[in-house]
Amino acid sequence: MNEGMSRRAFLKGGTGTVAAAAFGGTLISAVAGCGSGSSASSGGSSGGTLTVYADANPQGQGLQPLIPEFEKQTGIKVNYQVLSELDITKKAAVALAAGNGTVDVTWGGVSQKPEWVTAGWVEPIDDYLNDPSLVGKGYSTSDWLPACWKATEYNGKHWGFPTLLDTNILMYRKDILSSAGVAPPTTISDLLAACAKVNTKSVPAITLRGARGVHSNIWIFNIFYYGEGGIYYKGQKPGGRAPSGRLSAAMDTAADLTGLQIYGEFFRRGYTPAGSASWDYPETTAAFKGGKAAMLVDDIAFALEMIDALGDKVAFAEAPRGPAGLFPGFDTQMWFLAKGTPNRDAAIKFMAWSTSPQVQVQAAKNGKYIGVTRQSALHSSAFKSFARPDVLAILSKESPDLDVNHFVQTPSFNVVGDYMSIAVNEVISGTASAKSALSTAQSQAASYLLTHSG
C-alpha cells in the first residue's frame, strides 16, 4: 500500500468531493437561474423585455422578421418565441396559470378563450382601447372584420387582438382531377365519389388530419360532422352555439354516427396516404405540397404556400357541404394579455402594433397567408398585390357560413372535443368501430359534464 492516502480512501474522498461539487454546482446554477429570471433566455419579463409566445403558423412566422422594427420604434425588447401549436397550448397554459409574468402576451384561439377566461388567466382589453398612447392614434374597433372582432368577445368583454382569420377550404390538383374527368367536388358525397375515381397507390386521393387533438383532427372533422348534422351538446344545432344553462352530452345521435362514419370512410377505403391517421397539418400540407395527394381539406392559411409549391396545378374550392349545410370552420386567432404581467403597457403596444393594417399586410406577405383581420388591410392594394383573387373569392363565398362555434364556445369543449378526437382517431386507424368509439366518447363526455356545468 502506498504511503499517504490509499486508493480506497481516495475513492471515498473523491466521491464525497464530487458530490459536494455537484451540489455546489446545482446550487449555484439555481441561484443564477433565479437571478437571471428577467433575461430573455429564461423567458421571464421585467425591465422592458416583453415575452411573447407565438404559434408556428404562417402568421407567427411572418411577423417574426418584423419584430426588430417594433423594438426600434418603441425601445421595448421582445423575447418572441415561436412554438408548434401542439406545444404552445400547453406551455401557454402553464405560464398563464403561474400568473407570475413568465409570459406577457400569448397566442390563442377561440377554443382557448372560454377556458382561459373562466380560469381567470387573461385580462380583457376593452379598458385600453381608448388610450392612443397604447393603441396608436386613429385606432378604431370598426376596422376589424366584424366576425373576427366578435370572436374575441366572451361574457360581454373583448379578450384579444385578432391576428389571423382561419377557415378551411378544399385544395386540389387541377391536372389530376381533369385527367380523371372529375369536377371539383362541392358536397361530402361528391368528395367521396371523386376520391374513388382519382385514387392511386402512388398519389392517394386526399389527405385529411388524423392526429388526436381539438386543434388537430377536430378542426377538419367538424366540417364533415356538422355537415351530416352532428352535434356535441343537447339543444345545440350543428355548428351552433351551446345552449345556456347546464350542458349535457349528445354525441349519440344517428347524425353523429353518420358524421363519424363518413370521415372514417376516407381512411378505411385507402383514399389517404399510409400512416396519415396520425398526421397533423405539417404532414398533410407537406404531402399535398410534395405531390403525394390529389386533394387536401385544410386551412386557407396554407393556400399561398401551395401556389408557391405547385404553381398552376393547384386550384381551390369551398370546403365540402353536407346535407345539414356548409361548416367550413372559423377560428380567429388572437393575442391574449396575461393576467399579472408586469409589462401591461408594453404588451398592449405590441399587440396593437402587430395587428395594425400595415404590419398585418407585411406579415401576411412574409408568411404567405391571406387571413388578415383588418378591413383596411384586406382591401389595401399592397395586400391585393400578392393575395390571389381566386383564394379571396373562396373566402368571400364561405363568409356567410363562418361561425365561431366550429369550436363550441364553452369551457368544457376542450375536454368534450378531445373525447371526440380520440374517437375519430380510433375510427380512422381501425382501432374501433364508429359505434363503439362514439359510445365511449359519449359516456366520457356525459360523465365529465356531471361535474362541469359548461
Added chain:
Amino acid sequence: MRQSMETAVRPGGRPRAPGRSVRGRRGRGRIGEAIVYGALLTPYGLVMTAFAIAALLFGIVMSVFNIDLIAPSPLQFVKAANFLAAFRDPTFRSSLELSVYFLVVPVIIQVAIGLIAALALQSWRNSSAVQAVILVPMFVPPVTSGLFWKLIMTPNLGGLDNLLSTLGLPAPDWLTRSGPALAAVTIADVWEWFPFAFVFLLAALKGVSHEPYEAARVDGATEFQIFRRITLPLLRIPLATAFLLEVVNALFLLPLIYTMTGGGPGQATEPLDYYAFVQGFQYFNLSYAATLLIILVAIVLIPSVFLVARIRGVANA
C-alpha cells in the same frame, strides 16, 4: 506482541507516535473521514430528499382536494373521492394496464439484451469502440429518440417499411394501429435503455472471478451449464439492481410517447403517467392528475420494495 507490531514502523512509512496504538488512530481516522464525507454529502442528500418528499406530500394533498382550474369552485376536502373516481374510470383501468406492461415487458427485454451484450463483450480485449456504440442510445434525449423512431416508422418516409417489404416481411402501419404502435414504443424504449443494463452488467461481469469458470470447464461443463450454474447465481445482485433501475427508467416514457404517438392511436399507448399529463395539462383537472400519479407511485413501490429486499437478502446470505 500484537501491540508492539501495531506500534511498529510501517515499511517505508513514518514511525508512529509513541504511546499511540494503530487501532486507536485508525478508529479516530475513520470517524474523521465519516464526518467529512457526511458533511459533504448531507446537503445534497437533504435537497434531494426535500424535493422528492415535498413533491410527494404535495401530490397527496392535492389528490384529496378538488382543484380543477376550468371548474373553479370553493376548495373542498373531498377525502378519497378522486381515488374512487379513478377506480370507476375506464380510461384509468386501460392506462393502468399499459403502465404495468411498460414496467414489465420492455424492462425484461432491456435486461435480457443488456446481459447478452455484456456476456458477448466481456472477453473482448479491444471492445471499447463497440461498447461506445452500444452506449449511444442512452445519451440521446428521449424527445430526439421519439422523433427519430417516428421518422423511421412513418411509411414512405422512414424506410423501415420498405426494408421489411424487401425482406418479404409484413410492413405494419406502425403508428396508426394499436398493436404495432405499442410494439413501436416498446422497440424505441428498449433501444434507448438496454445500454444502461449492458454497462451495469458488463461491469459486474468484469468483477467476477475466473476460477469457478476454469474449474467448471475442467469438469466438462457446457457453456449453458456454466451460464446457468455459475454466471447467473454470481450475477444475482447486479441483475436485481439492473431490473430495479430499469423499472425506474420505465417511469420516464412520457417524452418518448408524446413525440412518437401522442398516446394514440386513440389511447392505445397512453399509460397512466401520460393520462395524468393529459388530465393535468390539457384538462386542467389538477387534483385528479395528482391522484393518478400517487396511484402510479404506489404501484411502482411494490416491485421496488421487493427487489430491494431481494438484493439485501442475497447480499446478506
